[in-house]
Amino acid sequence: MMGLEVNDISVTYRNGHTALYNASFSLPKGSITALVGINGSGKSTLFKAIMGFVTLAKGSVNILGMPVKKALKSNLVAYVPQSEEIDWNFPILVEDVVMMGRYGHMNMLRIAKPNDHDKVNMALDRVSMGEFKHRQIGELSGGQKKRVFLARALAQESQVILLDEPFTGVDVKTEEQIMALLRELRGEGKVILVSTHNLGSVPEFCDRTVLINRTILDAGLTKDVFTQDNLQKTFGGVLRHFILAGDELHEDDDRRQVTVLSDHERPVVLYGESEQKPVVRERC
Numbered sequence: 332m333m334g335l336e337v338n339d340i341s342v343t344y345r346n347g348h349t350a351l352y353n354a355s356f357s358l359p360k361g362s363i364t365a366l367v368g369i370n371g372s373g374k375s376t377l378f379k380a381i382m383g384f385v386t387l388a389k390g391s392v393n394i395l396g397m398p399v400k401k402a403l404k405s406n407l408v409a410y411v412p413q414s415e416e417i418d419w420n421f422p423i424l425v426e427d428v429v430m431m432g433r434y435g436h437m438n439m440l441r442i443a444k445p446n447d448h449d450k451v452n453m454a455l456d457r458v459s460m461g462e463f464k465h466r467q468i469g470e471l472s473g474g475q476k477k478r479v480f481l482a483r484a485l486a487q488e489s490q491v492i493l494l495d496e497p498f499t500g501v502d503v504k505t506e507e508q509i510m511a512l513l514r515e516l517r518g519e520g521k522v523i524l525v526s527t528h529n530l531g532s533v534p535e536f537c538d539r540t541v542l543i544n545r546t547i548l549d550a551g552l553t554k555d556v557f558t559q560d561n562l563q564k565t566f567g568g569v570l571r572h573f574i575l576a577g578d579e580l581h582e583d584d585d586r587r588q589v590t591v592l593s594d595h596e597r598p599v600v601l602y603g604e605s606e607q608k609p610v611v612r613e614r615c
């Protein structure tokens with residue numbers, strides 16, 4: 332059984348704009364997938380579709396073989412929002428943010444049981460934020476806030492975790508901590524879908540890639556999908572692109588060239604003779 336299946340979906344907003352059409356891909360359990368596309372390409376719309384927040388004009392989404400509605404009732408999907416979507420002035424303690432992840436497990440009165448408090452503490456420890464639990468969320472740094480929302484997803488104990496731009500505005504160390512945690516979650520069989528502009532991190536951290544521009548341009552293993560051709564198709568003129576040909580790099584007759592592709596954050600470096608496949612991938 333697939334972890335997440337998106338079957339030929341289209342989403343048209345009320346103003347008549349079709350943000351996503353004929354989109355299909357599927358992700359197995361125990362995988363980390365990068366969702367890559369330019370601004371406005373439909374990444375958030377796709378997340379909303381997976382969470383049942385928008386009506387599908389056609390197609391369907393299945394989560395662990397269940398339709399979205401049933402999966403949401405079973406608490407199977409957690410969402411880590413973009414920072415801009417959150418009102419950081421809202422007075423709420425870190426532990427209460429994480430407790431929101433337990434709401435779906437509680438009855439209507441939302442009275443937390445000892446087990447819920449245990450899960451919240453465990454989740455905060457897992458992201459190394461235990462000592463901040465009585466702080467106001469607004470007092471934390473950008474990276475710490477991200478970790479708290481990740482803890483909320485952990486406390487929810489969902490099988491599918493959607494992360495909207497989790498690396499924007501965090502330093503490399505925090506990014507690595509988040510990725511280490513996501514790898515652990517992959518080991519536990521979760522389906523992890525991460526939208527990101529950090530192209531340089533994709534080959535290193537994500538086993539799969541989904542390329543999006545109002546529809547799915549390609550999806551599959553990163554080593555097959557994350558090619559220069561495909562990235563150019565995805566980003567078009569937005570992509571900054573530098574090539575240093577072999578003869579500019581060294582004096583021997585090694586013809587390999589370095590290609591650097593970047594939208595606006597961390598670039599990806601492709602090294603090799605062929606323009607098709609990244610031979611060596613590095614971050615810089």
Ligand SMILES: Nc1ncnc2c1ncn2[C@@H]1O[C@H](COP(=O)(O)OP(=O)(O)OP(=O)(O)O)[C@@H](O)[C@H]1O
Pocket residue numbers: 344345346348349350368369370371372373374375376377
């Ligand atoms: N509620 C809405 N009503 C009408 N149009 C919308 C709505 N939300 C998004 N759109 C439009 O749908 C398109 C896709 O938007 P979406 O937010 O999914 O893109 P995105 O890939 O997440 O972008 P970004 O990288 O900037 O976050 C955009 O053209 C946007 O203007």
